[in-house]
Amino acid sequence: MNKTHDNRAWLFVLPVVALVAFNAIIPLMTVVNYSVQETFGDNVFFWAGVMWFEQVLQSERFQDALLRQLTFTFTILLIEVPLGVAIALTMPKKGPWVPVCLVLMALPLLIPWNVVGAMWNIFALPDIGLLGRSLNALGFDYNFTRQPGDAWFTLILMDVWHWTSLVVLLAYAGLVSIPDAYYQAAKIDGAKPFAVFRYIQLPKMKRVLTIAVLLRFMDSFMIYTELSVLTGGGPGNSTTLLSIDLVKIALGQFDLGPAAAMSLIYFLIILLLSWVFYTLMMRNEQQ
Amino acid sequence: MAKIVLDTLRHAYMPNPTEDSDWALKQLDLEWEDGGAYALLGPSGCGKTTLLSIISGLLRPTHGRVFFDGQDVTDLTPEQRHIAQVFQFPVVYDTMTVYDNLAFPLRNRGVDEKHVDQRVREIAEMIDLTHMLDNRAAGLTADGKQKISLGRGLVRSDVNAIMFDEPLTVIDPHLKWQLRSKLKELHQRVRTTMIYVTHDQTEALTFADKVVVMNQGEVVQIGTPVDLFERPQHTFVGHFIGSPGMNVLPCEIAGGRAHVAGVALDAGGSGDLGVTSGKLEVGVRPEFVRFAEAGDTGGLPARVVKVSDAGRFRIVEAQAADTSIKLLVPEGGNIPQEQAHLLFDPDHTAVYRDGWIVA
Numbered sequence: 001m002n003k004t005h006d007n008r009a010w011l012f013v014l015p016v017v018a019l020v021a022f023n024a025i026i027p028l029m030t031v032v033n034y035s036v037q038e039t040f041g042d043n044v045f046f047w048a049g050v051m052w053f054e055q056v057l058q059s060e061r062f063q064d065a066l067l068r069q070l071t072f073t074f075t076i077l078l079i080e081v082p083l084g085v086a087i088a089l090t091m092p093k094k095g096p097w098v099p100v101c102l103v104l105m106a107l108p109l110l111i112p113w114n115v116v117g118a119m120w121n122i123f124a125l126p127d128i129g130l131l132g133r134s135l136n137a138l139g140f141d142y143n144f145t146r147q148p149g150d151a152w153f154t155l156i157l158m159d160v161w162h163w164t165s166l167v168v169l170l171a172y173a174g175l176v177s178i179p180d181a182y183y184q185a186a187k188i189d190g191a192k193p194f195a196v197f198r199y200i201q202l203p204k205m206k207r208v209l210t211i212a213v214l215l216r217f218m219d220s221f222m223i224y225t226e227l228s229v230l231t232g233g234g235p236g237n238s239t240t241l242l243s244i245d246l247v248k249i250a251l252g253q254f255d256l257g258p259a260a261a262m263s264l265i266y267f268l269i270i271l272l273l274s275w276v277f278y279t280l281m282m283r284n285e286q287q
Numbered sequence: 288m289a290k291i292v293l294d295t296l297r298h299a300y301m302p303n304p305t306e307d308s309d310w311a312l313k314q315l316d317l318e319w320e321d322g323g324a325y326a327l328l329g330p331s332g333c334g335k336t337t338l339l340s341i342i343s344g345l346l347r348p349t350h351g352r353v354f355f356d357g358q359d360v361t362d363l364t365p366e367q368r369h370i371a372q373v374f375q376f377p378v379v380y381d382t383m384t385v386y387d388n389l390a391f392p393l394r395n396r397g398v399d400e401k402h403v404d405q406r407v408r409e410i411a412e413m414i415d416l417t418h419m420l421d422n423r424a425a426g427l428t429a430d431g432k433q434k435i436s437l438g439r440g441l442v443r444s445d446v447n448a449i450m451f452d453e454p455l456t457v458i459d460p461h462l463k464w465q466l467r468s469k470l471k472e473l474h475q476r477v478r479t480t481m482i483y484v485t486h487d488q489t490e491a492l493t494f495a496d497k498v499v500v501m502n503q504g505e506v507v508q509i510g511t512p513v514d515l516f517e518r519p520q521h522t523f524v525g526h527f528i529g530s531p532g533m534n535v536l537p538c539e540i541a542g543g544r545a546h547v548a549g550v551a552l553d554a555g556g557s558g559d560l561g562v563t564s565g566k567l568e569v570g571v572r573p574e575f576v577r578f579a580e581a582g583d584t585g586g587l588p589a590r591v592v593k594v595s596d597a598g599r600f601r602i603v604e605a606q607a608a609d610t611s612i613k614l615l616v617p618e619g620g621n622i623p624q625e626q627a628h629l630l631f632d633p634d635h636t637a638v639y640r641d642g643w644i645v646a
Contacts, residue, residue, distance in 0.1 A: 179376065179378075181374040181375070181376060181378050182378050184345050184372070184374070185374060185378040185436070187345070187364065187365050187366060188343070188365045188366065188370060188371060188372050188392075188440075189391055189395060190366045190392055190395040190396050191391070191395050192395065195395065199380045199382060199383065199391075200380065203380075203382045204381075
């Protein structure tokens with residue numbers, strides 16, 4: 001086949017190139033720019049090579065923050081995904097309660113993130129908060145502003161409260177799209193409820209659950225707002241996850257080079273882990 | 288295996304049915320012989336899927352009972368009734384292999400693996416899936432998946448009946464014929480009662496020993512394919528079965544004989560027709576109408592309006608007074624120009640009152 005080549009066709013692509021350049025490439029490149037330079041103020045920069053990258057990767061502070069980040073993310077994934085699926089399974093498939101359940105489920109997702117943080121901060125205060133006071137009244141020595149364990153407990157509880165709904169809604173969407181014939185066939189084949197879940201519901205939910213896991217992974221890896229309002233990374237550094245640490249370095253200490261290098265490493269970790277997740281979960285799809 | 292009896296069955300999807308049209312199934316009394324191949328035939332929305340679901344136990348009837356071999360099973364689940372069903376859209380367990388799919392109903396019932404293996408291989412052989420046993424079921428074509436659905440029914444030895452709910456809807460036309468004859472062959476081999484729901488007359492007539500024709504929630508006729516063709520009990524059956532369908536012509540009865548457009552005909556043998564009330568019609572299939580030739584007397588005067596060629600025969604549309612009549616003329620047969628007289632075969636011409644056959 002003879003194709004007509006006309007380079008003016010590139011003009012059609014230009015708007016997209018411009019858009020992507022302004023919202024992604026150029027901002028990212030400024031970060032790349034900072035990450036390989038050193039400055040002593042007055043807008044004077046020196047070439048620094050990969051020095052900042054080496055420094056960040058070798059620093060104990062970064063490694064600790066990364067470890068805390070991974071612990072946090074995998075904990076909430078382990079709780080939110082099974083819990084979300086379980087709640088979706090118990091929701092009615094039809095009838096007047098469907099919209100009620102959906103709205104109730106969507107509520108936590110509609111609250112601004114800093115408000116979620118503030119709500120839980122007050123809710124968990126040991127002297128005046130409902131949760132904090134109740135726990136102490138029950139005999140638990142609970143104080144999330146002083147004890148790292150309690151801070152983690154509150155943080156995870158808050159995230160589960162805030163984000164399980166997302167998993168529920170996605171899983172529910174997957175569930176209602178299963179035709180009735182599958183359940184009828186399972187009934188006829190004598191399948192027990194667990195077999196119905198294992199061989200019908202779970203496989204049919206696989207795609208939406210992949211999306212749910214990816215979204216929750218990325219969002220929890222980048223958690224900042226709620227966390228900074230709730231604990232601000234404390235007590236001490238016990239809940240200082242990557243994003244909190246990054247802001248401390250970039251805006252608190254104004255170390256542009258290390259902050260930029262850390263941003264890039266942070267970004268690459270998310271990209272890499274997302275890819276790994278996606279590949280693992282879609283592995284069997286092509287057979 | 289079981290004989291299935293439906294006793295004064297009625298069903299409505301709305302809670303308080305009052306009018307006649309509220310009922311999806313009006314009133315049914317039916318007996319299905321053990322080991323028969325039945326088809327439930329009717330247009331969309333006539334209640335055939337409702338009836339199927341009631342027999343299989345997926346739906347509880349508003350009124351009436353269902354008996355399997357004399358045992359009342361109305362309140363039993365499909366599993367307790369030992370029913371298998373093949374659905375319109377193929378249902379397979381995507382993550383399992385073909386083998387595991389076929390083994391699934393047995394494993395759920397706690398059958399030991401050795402027996403499972405033997406049954407699965409035996410059935411796979413029957414439905415030609417032996418070479419695919421290790422493939423993942425999700426990768427099969429629609430007809431392969433339907434075979435798996437069927438296989439899951441066949442693999443169980445306790446099955447009372449296998450239901451088919453328009454199973455060939457999503458199958459490619461050239462495979463439909465293959466799968467249909469496969470089904471027929473399987474029925475001869477396993478002799479399980481099979482009930483096949485369809486709106487396609489070819490499927491029904493080729494598969495079934497007996498066809499149950501339904502219309503608007505009622506059974507209009509039960510009979511062998513030949514009965515349905517030669518002696519439709521209702522004008523609906525005449526219309527619905529056959530291509531083209533039966534001619535239904537308004538008539539009057541005078542002096543014990545039917546008159547169409549003022550011309551007397553022999554219909555329903557030559558006996559005296561005692562009826563005069565109700566909506567009276569004469570029904571005759573296009574196969575049993577011919578043009579009068581030299582030597583014939585009488586006949587209905589008509590004008591040829593349209594001729595369409597259907598291969599081995601031609602379909603002629605003729606106009607008599609204000610009704611149109613279709614007839615088939617075999618290849619090489621003579622078609623008169625314009626004016627002609629039509630003769631009806633008296634043995635295959637019947638009189639209907641309010642839709643139902645009189646004589």
